Amino acid sequence: MHDIIIIGAGVAGCACARELSRYSANILVLDKAEDVCCGTSKANSAIVHAGYDAAHGSLMAKLNVEGSRRMPALAKELDFAYAQCGSLVVCLSEEDRPALQKLYENGIANGVEGLRIIERDELAAMEPNVSDQAVAALWAPTGGIVCPFGLTYALAENAAKNGAQFQFNTAVTGLHPLADGRGWAIETDRGTLETRCIVNAAGVYADVLHNMADADHPMKITARRGDYFLLDHTAGQHVRHTVFQLPGKYGKGVLVTPTVHGNLLIGPTAIDVEDKEATATTAAGLDEVRAKAGLAVRDLPLRQTITSFAGLRAHEARHDFFIGEIAPGFVDCAAIESPGLSSAPAIGAMVADIVRDSLHLKENPVFDPTRKGILDPKTLDFAARAELIKQNPAYGQIICRCESVTEGEIVDAIHRVPGARSLDGVKRRTRAGMGRCQAGFCSPRVMEILARELGVDQSEITKSGGDSKIIVGTNKDTF
Structure with a gap:
């Protein structure tokens, strides 16, 4: 019997595995795909959000700010690409200034450091290609960018280095408590596994597992598709920071950001879909990105696009993370949508604390927190x-x-x-x-x-x- 089985090898599941490998436990990470980082984690904005957007008092706000603070040290410890380039939320109309001020106040309440509202002249100096309509912006120096693959692989490799095992191509088909109350049986397409504790980090499918464990309090996760354009290295310096548009009279807009590898990324849309595997781009979705891309940043070189892609976020109507032990030995790590990537280090730590206390785990005396990345x-x-x-x-x-x-x-x-x-x-x-x-x-x-x-x-x-x-x-x- 395993002590812990984590279902889902995305960034949240791998963060949980890494943090749990600090303790002496038999840990297994299951995923239906052939590798880690094959679901939500592989197709997102690659942003480390500063934490000013999430509603004050929410778990999302708390873990976003904490995860963002942990990221610089974690990048050094686990050797993955990360840059604290800062982010800007651009206000395109004087009538939208109250909304900008409200976002600033929310960020201050959330504990985001260094936030300030900058005016047109300073904004244009920081971002020469900012829209001519821009009147001000919220500057968040703690915002950053990361390689989502690099972060997830780093967490997974460090977890494996410290004893966690991974099993791929294994789909969970059912689960139920063991008759003796010692844990759970997990039915898969490759046989039945037993564990003292389940961590449900199954992304857009986390509601399915949650409802197997606690049908009296059902959860519904909606797959929210986001379409993106990725531009060539030759366009990578078009902006120097992550540039968001403040939702206002021109709509929500899309973000424009450099990547840690020197590309330019533009997107996403936010389209709810029924199919939890619907990661294909659509003409309508890409047209929406094109239409909104130039609102905050002018002269975008979209002809230098090298690919387009779409990813799915695990959206729950209450728009907050759901992390906790909902039944003895069953821990939810569910509804991890944006800013889930930014929050992952803090999510892993929170889940590990819950499981440690539930199973009375002892520290792993040979835990090694370091990992060396692939030599370039x-x-x-x-x-x-x-x-x-x-x-x-x-x-x-x-x-x-x-x-x-x-x-x-x-x-x-x-x-x-x-x-x-x-x-x-x-x-x-x-x-x-x-x-x-x-x-x-x-x-x-x-x-x-x-x-x-x-x-x-x-x-x-x-x-x-x-x-x-x-x-x-x-x-x-x-x-």
């Missing part, structure tokens, strides 16, 4: 890079030309725990396939490396697990 040769000086290539020639073999990703980085990504098993797994860990050609050139070589390192035939390599195989036959089979 581009960060080394010429001499150090030459020495690295001398020691390991794979770091001299460029596989992805757009992002200058080497074979050495890809091999490293495959052999980590949990490691890459698909093209998308490699892409999210190393950026091979993230560039201008969107994997048009490097996919065959990445497939060769995956097959070689995993000891399988290339025909078994998938884009993203499951049935997403790339090779469906060979030419000579048709003759």
Whole structure:
């Protein structure tokens, strides 16, 4: 029997796993997908929100501010990409100033540091491409940007380093308390598992698990789709900070932000959908982003778009996180929508405290809080890079030309725990396939490396697990 089974390997689930690995416990993380970071966590705005927006007094506000404060130190400890670039909420009309002031006051009440309202001249100096209609903005210096894949993988790898196990391609089909009251039975498509405690971090499906455990207090999570455009590196400096638009007479607008990898990201929409797997972009959704993109920032180079994508947020009508032990040994970590990414470090700590007290866990005497990320040769000086290539020639073999990703980085990504098993797994860990050609050139070589390192035939390599195989036959089979 496991002590703890965490259902869901997104950023919240992996944060819970990492924090719980501080204690001596048998921890298993389950996910129906083929890797960590395959749901909500893989497709979002990559923003570390400062915490001025969430309603004062809400759990969301508390954990957002705490998570944002933890992020700089965590980035150093776990070696993932993070930048505290600051954020601006742009006011486009004098009549909307009261709303800007209200947002400022809410942020101060939430404990956000450094907040202030800046006027047009200072705003234009900070952001030369700000809209001509901009009259003022809320400046939040503690706002930041992060790689959502990098954060999630870092948490997962550190949890695994400290003893947590991961099991993928495993869908939960049911659960019920054990007859002796010692915990829970979790039914899956790969058999039944038993555990003393369940952590429900299942994203848009968290309501399904919640309702299995507590049908008397049902929860309904709505999948809220957000469409985005990702622009090339050549557009990455169009803004220097994350730029939001204050909701007002021009509507809600969309954000424009640099990314930690030098791209420009624009979006999202907010469209409620019934299908919890509906991550396809739509013409209407992308048209909405185009229409609103230039409201706060002018001259956006949308022709430099290299891809568009959509993600789903786990929206609950009360618009707050739901974290707590709703039944003996069943802990909800549910309705984690934006700012869930920003809040993840604090969410993990809160859940770990609840589980620790419930199971009376003792500290793990060999817990190691550090993790070293995948080595990027581009960060080394010429001499150090030459020495690295001398020691390991794979770091001299460029596989992805757009992002200058080497074979050495890809091999490293495959052999980590949990490691890459698909093209998308490699892409999210190393950026091979993230560039201008969107994997048009490097996919065959990445497939060769995956097959070689995993000891399988290339025909078994998938884009993203499951049935997403790339090779469906060979030419000579048709003759």
